[in-house]
Amino acid sequence: xxxxxxxxxxxxxxxxxxxxxxxxxxxxxxxxxxxxxxxxxxxxxxxxxxxxxxxxxxxxxxxxxxxxxxxxxxxxxxxxxxxxxxxxxxxxxxxxxxxxxxxxxxxxxxxxxxxxxxxxxxxxxxxxxxxxxxxxxxxxxxxxxxxxxxxxxxxxxxxxxxxxxxxxxxxxxxxxxxxxxxxxxxxxxxxxxxxxxxxxxxxxxxxxxxxxxxxxxxxxxxxxxxxxxxxxxxxxxxxxxxxxxxxxxxxxxxxxxxxxxxxxxxxxxxxxxxxxxxxxxxxxxxxxxxxxxxxxxxxxxxxxxxxxxxx
Amino acid sequence: xxxxxxxxxxxxxxxxxxxxxxxxxxxxxxxxxxxxxxxxxxxxxxxxxxxxxxxxxxxxxxxxxxxxxxxxxxxxxxxxxxxxxxxxxxxxxxxxxxxxxxxxxxxxxxxxxxxxxxxxxxxxxxxxxxxxxxxxxxxxxxxxxxxxxxxxxxxxxxxxxxxxxxxxxxxxxxxxxxxxxxxxxxxxxxxxxxxxxxxxxxxxxxxxxxxxxxxxxxxxxxxxxxxxxxxxxxxxxxxxxxxxxxxxxxxxxxxxxxxxxxxxxxxxxxxxxxxxxxxxxxxxxxxxxxxxxxxxxxxxxxxxxxxxxxxxxxxxxxxxxxxxxxxxxxxxxxxxxxxxxxxxxxxxxxxxxxxxxxxxxxxxxxxxxxxxxxxxxxxxxxxxxxxxxxx
Numbered sequence: 001x002x003x004x005x006x007x008x009x010x011x012x013x014x015x016x017x018x019x020x021x022x023x024x025x026x027x028x029x030x031x032x033x034x035x036x037x038x039x040x041x042x043x044x045x046x047x048x049x050x051x052x053x054x055x056x057x058x059x060x061x062x063x064x065x066x067x068x069x070x071x072x073x074x075x076x077x078x079x080x081x082x083x084x085x086x087x088x089x090x091x092x093x094x095x096x097x098x099x100x101x102x103x104x105x106x107x108x109x110x111x112x113x114x115x116x117x118x119x120x121x122x123x124x125x126x127x128x129x130x131x132x133x134x135x136x137x138x139x140x141x142x143x144x145x146x147x148x149x150x151x152x153x154x155x156x157x158x159x160x161x162x163x164x165x166x167x168x169x170x171x172x173x174x175x176x177x178x179x180x181x182x183x184x185x186x187x188x189x190x191x192x193x194x195x196x197x198x199x200x201x202x203x204x205x206x207x208x209x210x211x212x213x214x215x216x217x218x219x220x221x222x223x224x225x226x227x228x229x230x231x232x233x234x235x236x237x238x239x240x241x242x243x244x245x246x247x248x249x250x251x252x253x254x255x256x257x258x259x260x261x262x263x264x265x266x267x268x269x270x271x272x273x274x275x276x277x278x279x280x281x282x283x284x285x286x287x288x289x290x291x292x293x294x295x296x297x298x299x300x301x302x303x304x305x306x307x308x309x310x311x
Numbered sequence: 312x313x314x315x316x317x318x319x320x321x322x323x324x325x326x327x328x329x330x331x332x333x334x335x336x337x338x339x340x341x342x343x344x345x346x347x348x349x350x351x352x353x354x355x356x357x358x359x360x361x362x363x364x365x366x367x368x369x370x371x372x373x374x375x376x377x378x379x380x381x382x383x384x385x386x387x388x389x390x391x392x393x394x395x396x397x398x399x400x401x402x403x404x405x406x407x408x409x410x411x412x413x414x415x416x417x418x419x420x421x422x423x424x425x426x427x428x429x430x431x432x433x434x435x436x437x438x439x440x441x442x443x444x445x446x447x448x449x450x451x452x453x454x455x456x457x458x459x460x461x462x463x464x465x466x467x468x469x470x471x472x473x474x475x476x477x478x479x480x481x482x483x484x485x486x487x488x489x490x491x492x493x494x495x496x497x498x499x500x501x502x503x504x505x506x507x508x509x510x511x512x513x514x515x516x517x518x519x520x521x522x523x524x525x526x527x528x529x530x531x532x533x534x535x536x537x538x539x540x541x542x543x544x545x546x547x548x549x550x551x552x553x554x555x556x557x558x559x560x561x562x563x564x565x566x567x568x569x570x571x572x573x574x575x576x577x578x579x580x581x582x583x584x585x586x587x588x589x590x591x592x593x594x595x596x597x598x599x600x601x602x603x604x605x606x607x608x609x610x611x612x613x614x615x616x617x618x619x620x621x622x623x624x625x626x627x628x629x630x631x632x633x634x635x636x637x638x639x640x641x642x643x644x645x646x647x648x649x650x651x652x653x654x655x656x657x658x659x660x661x662x663x664x665x666x667x668x669x670x671x672x673x674x675x676x677x678x679x680x681x682x683x684x685x686x687x688x689x690x691x692x693x694x695x696x697x698x699x700x701x702x
Contacts, residue, residue, distance in 0.1 A: 040512035042381075042509060042510060044377070051521070052521045055517050055519070055520035055521055056520065056521050056523070057520040057521060057522045057523070057526050058520075058526065059520075060517035060520060062515070062517050063515060064515050065509045065510065065511070065512075065515040065516055065517070065518075066515070066516075066517040066518065066519075067377060067380060067509055067518045067519060068518065068519035068520070069373055069376050069377070069400060069403055069518075069519055070373070070399060070400060070403060072369070073369065073370060073373035073400065076365065076366075076369070076370035076371075076373035076374050076377070077373045077374065077376055077377035078377055079363060079365075079370075079373075079374045079377065080333060080335065080363070080373065080374030080375055080376060080377025080378035080379070080380075080381070080385065081377040081378060081380065081381045081509055081510065082377075083332075083333045083361040083363055083374070083378055084332060084333050084361070084377070084378040084379075084381030084382070084383045084385070084510060085381065085510050086361050087332035087333060087359070087360075087361045087383055088332070088381075088382075088383065088510060090359065091332075091359070094510065096512045098510065098512065115366055115367060115370070116366070116369075116370050116373065118366065119365060119366030119367070119370050122366075123363065123364070123365075
């Protein structure tokens with residue numbers, strides 16, 4: 001990865017003055033991802049917080065070319081642009097080596113954009129698809145998505161007399177993408193910026209599709225202070241809720257494997273969306289959530305070649 | 312060159328001559344033949360196109376938008392439910408002022424599911440900001456594909472264009488047509504030089520920003536102007552086409568209208584059958600003429616009213632239903648065009664051919680009888696009739 005000194009000299013692709021919330025994970029993630037790119041970029045973005053807050057006409061925060069078409073189709077739209085680029089290259093009409101990145105939230109990537117994502121991966125376009133996963137439809141006001149953690153209080157899974165929040169565990173999108181047998185897949189977190197940016201560099205160097213699922217804290221939806229965003233992302237990693245790993249040509253590699261994982265409740269108790277779980281009646285849910293994280297961790301260990309010392 | 316081709320083959324051949332940089336394909340009956348043929352051209356190295364086989368029509372149109380915004384020519388094609396499925400992005404393509412040309416092979420919309428011809432698919436997006444050119448036969452489908460590109464890319468227009476033709480009747484039937492030499496077509500369509508390509512590292516652009524109450528309206532107003540300008544450009548390109556290839560095209564075609572008192576208005580392949588019937592009833596002394604609309608969007612309101620100024624009774628034939636309790640979409644547009652311009656004309660609507668139901672010369676003969684009776688009695692018994700349906 002480029003040194004901090006070198007990174008500090010690279011042009012910011014996202015200009016300040018955008019309208020994202022203080023502490024928004026998406027803004028930090030987008031900045032880190034674009035900073036890691038050495039080539040000129042064409043960025044596509046699904047409808048969502050990142051898109052609506054960075055391109056309010058007549059302004060744009062994007063110093064690269066930027067394409068937004070709709071909610072579910074950033075991967076498909078960028079497929080067309082990438083194909084056009086190949087055609088222009090073939091005809092000698094463009095000299096620069098351009099890289100293509102599609103951003104989408106979990107709504108635009110796990111749910112409504114899932115087909116578009118799958119199609120683009122299968123066709124093999126050279127593009128990096130970034131999911132900034134904040135665990136709900138935050139832009140429309142915190143509705144549950146298939147990425148929402150079990151137990152979360154959202155506006156479509158509200159906690160009530162007979163409800164303890166979302167009933168289901170999140171879809172494992174990263175595993176779905178791995179099943180496409182593309183060259184590079186990873187999970188990252190903005191709390192581990194060096195790991196995140198190294199992964200972006202790697203992904204952009206791959207001659208084919210690549211995908212990085214990045215945890216993206218949302219102070220509004222998670223109900224935690226904006227200044228704690230990065231701390232929340234870090235805790236998600238340290239508790240094992242969000243695993244940092246990469247899958248290169250099918251080979252799993254864990255990138256963070258602490259001697260002792262912190263208990264999940266340390267992450268949960270800091271977020272208003274899980275507050276209702278901390279009652280005697282819901283103790284069993286906390287227990288089950290912990291067991292689920294443990295099970296996922298074991299499964300990843302089995303798939304990965306890890307340093308035995310850290311096991 | 313005089314050749315025999317199906318409608319789909321002829322349109323695929325036009326696409327081969329256009330040789331767009333990107334084509335995004337997704338199959339649907341009866342359009343599939345276009346993309347199969349085009350895939351052969353790709354497989355045999357006869358085109359330079361990046362050929363994308365997509366996961367859906369929605370993705371096909373999305374990729375076409377991304378490609379077109381990048382500053383190159385991009386095409387896709389569809390029918391029926393495929394068009395309905397891509398409707399969201401069809402509207403966005405027009406809003407981004409991308410001159411995409413898309414053949415749409417007309418097929419009835421579900422449900423119930425049906426694969427045969429009617430116009431409900433393109434009527435569903437008649438006001439989506441796309442130019443819509445209808446074709447009577449294979450020759451016109453081929454000619455429209457070539458002209459549509461030049462119309463769409465005209466700087467005064469910059470709107471996408473659908474060229475439509477009837478499923479199976481045109482798409483699958485073998486007809487003879489004249490094709491033109493590649494270099495002549497290439498010269499006619501010229502090169503595409505967009506002002507704001509997405510792919511241009513020296514001058515990055517943002518496509519698709521959030522556009523609120525302070526600017527959205529102005530952008531929509533400009534888009535409306537593009538559609539208004541399209542009328543003039545369709546005529547100019549039609550003239551240029553006639554000069555180069557010898558066949559003349561306008562906003563609509565008038566057939567035996569000079570001395571007509573009664574008239575039929577129709578879209579698509581039915582015009583061919585109707586012309587035969589007009590000749591037959593003319594022999595019986597009925598003064599019937601025919602207008603075949605080519606440019607349904609933009610709709611040639613003033614020109615149509617002028618062409619109909621001597622007509623006493625007009626039959627508007629709709630191959631789709633408007634579920635508005637009033638009548639078909641063509642009927643409503645024609646009546647609106649005549650309002651205040653032709654106060655004495657009587658207009659009736661004949662809905663026909665839904666889901667591929669045959670329309671015969673006899674059916675059209677009955678329509679001629681009906682409008683002659685209305686002219687004689689001065690009475691309209693039914694404003695909207697359904698032709699050949701069991702009621």
